Amino acid sequence: MITSSLLNLKTTSLYSLHGELGAKMVPFAGYQMPLNYPKGIIKEHIHTRNEVSLFDISHMGLIQLEGSAVVKYIETLAPSNLVGLKRNHQCYSFFLNERGGIIDDFVAMNTGKDYRLVVNAGNKDLVFSLLNSSERFRNNITLLEEYSMIALQGPKSDQIMKNLKGNCGDMSFMDVRFMSLIGIECLVSRSGYTGEDGFEIAAPSNEIETLTRNILEIPSVAPAGLGARDTLRLEAGLCLHGNDIGPTISPIEARIAWAIPPVRRKGGARSGGFAGSEHIFNLLEFGASKYRVGLLTNQRIPVRSGTPLWNENAEEIGTVTSGAFAPSLGKAIGMGYVLNQEAFNGNHLHTTIRGKKIDIQVTNLPFTQTNYYRA
Structure with a gap:
């Protein structure tokens, strides 16, 4: 229609x-x-x-990188280990701004013939422009339309x-x-x-x-x-850029810092050298003021993005970033950011929907077991 x-x-x-x-x-x-x-x-x-379901994901951006020099260049924009990425393997990473915020999250592939990035649909023009900000590598970077x-x-x-x-x-x-x-x-x-x-x-x-x-x-x-x-x-507890992550959210706050490999962390062989690295190192060492958490309700009506969250003392301590009815659980779930002292499993929070108080429990992610195949 x-x-x-x-x-x-x-x-x-x-x-x-x-x-x-x-x-x-x-x-x-x-x-x-x-x-x-x-x-x-x-x-x-x-x-x-x-x-098995089939999804059309053709709106996403597929970018080809050619040459070892451009791979090293990408590492100045993202805290990834593309240089050490094994042939026929891929990794999850993110482009960061100077404040350590996430411009976009992406998957990088070493195909054995070249490197390729899969970036989010809403950001592919922005990312392609970012990658082409260095005139030296413009002939090595292609959006495969x-x-x-x-x-x-x-x-x-x-x-x-x-x-x-x-x-x-x-x-x-x-x-x-x-x-x-x-x-x-x-x-x-x-x-x-x-x-x-x-x-x-x-x-x-x-x-x-x-x-x-x-x-x-x-x-x-x-x-x-x-x-x-x-x-x-x-x-599955996975972030959606524009909702759960974005330019004002760091990987540490989003609890996806696992994607920053040891080689790029402080003390690593190729430590730093990427946008926002000092902010990232500071957060890794001292922690963040807020963190992404899972939110579980006992009702079917979802709590929508932007809805404020309160603790048991009626203090506003966070915001919902994603919410939906979860068919596997038969109840509404969500994700959001809460102050670090509130970000523990089992913590009881609440919000309101149409004037009605809704009890919410902070829970570990993911909500359901993941079933990735590992040979």
Whole structure:
């Protein structure tokens, strides 16, 4: 279903297929994207947890890096270890500003032939501009607009890849390799943003629809949209840039400092040298004033982003950044930031929805067990 508010937005190579499948289209990061299909968000969510769902993620940015010098340059913008990233592997990282805030989070791949970054749709132009701020490397950095991406997510994803003749049985979580799927050359990573085992597939845009249609013919595969992707990632305790992380939030506050490898930390072989490093080192040593936490309720109505949180002394101590009904739990969950002294498991907080007091319990993340495959 297309409305007038969508007419000036970009579309992906699967736009026509979404229409055939009855998708409800919504604006997202400058694109028309499927929110859900006729079965609805909850059924799509549950299908992903039990079977396999296919997501269109072609709105995200795929950037190619060529040459060892440009890889070292990226390390001045992000506290990552791209220099030491193993062949056919990928890592999670983030670009930081001078205050240690997160400009964007991304995945970096060493494909064995080159390096590639997958960046968020809403930030890909900003990131591409940031990377090109050094004139020296402009010929080594390419936004691969002729490629599209899909994600297969769910416990039976591996079986689907076998059906497609994919050589991925020995791949572990965060491995990546080139392979042929039904005769189409693809770049495949064993990863995703749902907490389930799965694969993210980049293929030429002029062949992605053929690949997608072939996958959807497999009985255990169903399409899923942004709505299910959001509830799945929230149950898995994963951050959404623009909600849970952003330019005013550091990786330490967001509790994703695990992505800063020892080699880039104070005392490491390549310590510092990235934007915001002094702020990051200070927070790593002395701690932050607030932290991201899980928020659990006993009701079905979600607590939305921006909602304030109070402690038992009626003091405002934090804010919700993401909230949704969690189909796997049968209740509403959320994430948010609270003062460090309030950020402990089991702490009792509250908020209000439509004038009604809602009890909230701080809980460890993730809300549900993650099922990443590790060979």
